[in-house]
Amino acid sequence: MLTKSDFVAYIDSPRHLWAIKHNKLTEVEHNAFLNHLFEQGYDVEEYGEKYIREILVPEYEVSSNNILFQPTANDGEFEARADVLIKNPKTNKWDMYEIKSSTEVKRQHRYDVTFQSLVFGKNYELGEIFILHLNPDYTRTGEIDIAKLFTRTNLTKVVSDLIHEVQILRYEALEVISEDDYSLVQSCIRPKLCPCLGICHQNLPDYSIYDINNLTANEKKIRELEKLGFISIDDVPLNFALSEKQRFQVQIAQNNQTYINSNSIEKSFEKLQYPIYFVDYESFNPAIPMFDSYKPYDQIPFQWSLHIKEDLTSELKHYEFIETQQIDPIVNFLSAMQAVVGTNGSIIVWNKAFEGTQNKRMGEIHSEFKDYCENMNSRLFDLMEIFRDGLYADRKFKGSYSIKKVLPVLVPSLSYKGMNIAEGATAMASWNDMVFGNTDDEQKAQLRADLLKYCELDTLAMVRIFEKLAELL
Numbered sequence: 001m002l003t004k005s006d007f008v009a010y011i012d013s014p015r016h017l018w019a020i021k022h023n024k025l026t027e028v029e030h031n032a033f034l035n036h037l038f039e040q041g042y043d044v045e046e047y048g049e050k051y052i053r054e055i056l057v058p059e060y061e062v063s064s065n066n067i068l069f070q071p072t073a074n075d076g077e078f079e080a081r082a083d084v085l086i087k088n089p090k091t092n093k094w095d096m097y098e099i100k101s102s103t104e105v106k107r108q109h110r111y112d113v114t115f116q117s118l119v120f121g122k123n124y125e126l127g128e129i130f131i132l133h134l135n136p137d138y139t140r141t142g143e144i145d146i147a148k149l150f151t152r153t154n155l156t157k158v159v160s161d162l163i164h165e166v167q168i169l170r171y172e173a174l175e176v177i178s179e180d181d182y183s184l185v186q187s188c189i190r191p192k193l194c195p196c197l198g199i200c201h202q203n204l205p206d207y208s209i210y211d212i213n214n215l216t217a218n219e220k221k222i223r224e225l226e227k228l229g230f231i232s233i234d235d236v237p238l239n240f241a242l243s244e245k246q247r248f249q250v251q252i253a254q255n256n257q258t259y260i261n262s263n264s265i266e267k268s269f270e271k272l273q274y275p276i277y278f279v280d281y282e283s284f285n286p287a288i289p290m291f292d293s294y295k296p297y298d299q300i301p302f303q304w305s306l307h308i309k310e311d312l313t314s315e316l317k318h319y320e321f322i323e324t325q326q327i328d329p330i331v332n333f334l335s336a337m338q339a340v341v342g343t344n345g346s347i348i349v350w351n352k353a354f355e356g357t358q359n360k361r362m363g364e365i366h367s368e369f370k371d372y373c374e375n376m377n378s379r380l381f382d383l384m385e386i387f388r389d390g391l392y393a394d395r396k397f398k399g400s401y402s403i404k405k406v407l408p409v410l411v412p413s414l415s416y417k418g419m420n421i422a423e424g425a426t427a428m429a430s431w432n433d434m435v436f437g438n439t440d441d442e443q444k445a446q447l448r449a450d451l452l453k454y455c456e457l458d459t460l461a462m463v464r465i466f467e468k469l470a471e472l473l
Ligand code: SF4
Pocket: 013, 015, 016, 019, 187, 188, 189, 190, 191, 193, 194, 195, 196, 197, 199, 200, 201
């Protein structure tokens, strides 16, 4: 029996479906990020059902007999569960609704509902097929306006165009399941995200072709290297066509070299003006807006850490802020910032796209801070760009320019190891637990301390990386 989730796994990667059906996948450990996604999914589902009861049922003018929540169907070979079927009194056919927590219809959703409509089509006379997803333009004002929170996208035509392809694909998926030799089944090209490397990549080298910047976006090239038996980055031939950036990464790896373009780093640092502020934000992005003026998935910046270097020789100062009340944090967040970050001097961040977008959005949500946020954005300096642009490159970065990869190479004495909170997704989930969760005072105090410690390390790491680079010039 092939279920809809099996089919989705097959579309993602045939070998992955094989592994699931042959009980070869070890249980996926739910990390903080996955848990956050699941929680958002449950929230959206709850509101989706509300939308159906409060908006669709009156619109269709149907009795409860003609509305089926989470019906299942199977035809002996295939099995599916829909979110809602509603019998349309005008057409006497069943309209199908699938609730998705995204703000758009994705490719996977199209295949997913086509599979469903094939299975349900055997038992029900289907009418129109809809995806109910979050409306990216919805802005909360007061209570959630359920009618505006969702967008209804009619996929009936898309499904009819895909039906033939999906019919073939689902039989191919059944063949994959019955295959004894998994090596005959195509594996995915994203082993870095694999929950169980034992099947497809038993001997995956520590630094592989899958780590080459953006190479997995080009499946043909990855397959070409796999076919030649070149899995380690050290095996990539000199004449293998790569982009300039990819070739640079391979060269650094193969020569086991550290590359430092001091002239360009120096030029870049010339733009900096004291006092220098090293800033990092943490934020939480709920699917359902929690406060007025927020849209679905808008980030709620709840914490910052700041280290200040007044001039080259001055002592480092540290400031921090975290919101612990159940309120929109922006006003307190920015007021606290305004008290210590003046309107002159450079603001160093790691990945200015993130802090820059948060500043812009905070200025939109609370327009009294618009000028201040614009001023901050005009002074941002992205330390990450030194590494992203290859001005400093080292094999040990493995092609990444994340601060978590750069820090241990440049400043081995500082480390995220052993911290209760050591990455952004856990910080986000921890803040939600601390402020909105069922946690007692002691747990709240611990979470607060862990969050402050984590964010402080992020800015201290930037300071030390900056100092290390400055020393080299
Ligand atoms: S590498 Fe992992 S994720 Fe990819 S197909 Fe194999 S088992 Fe699945």
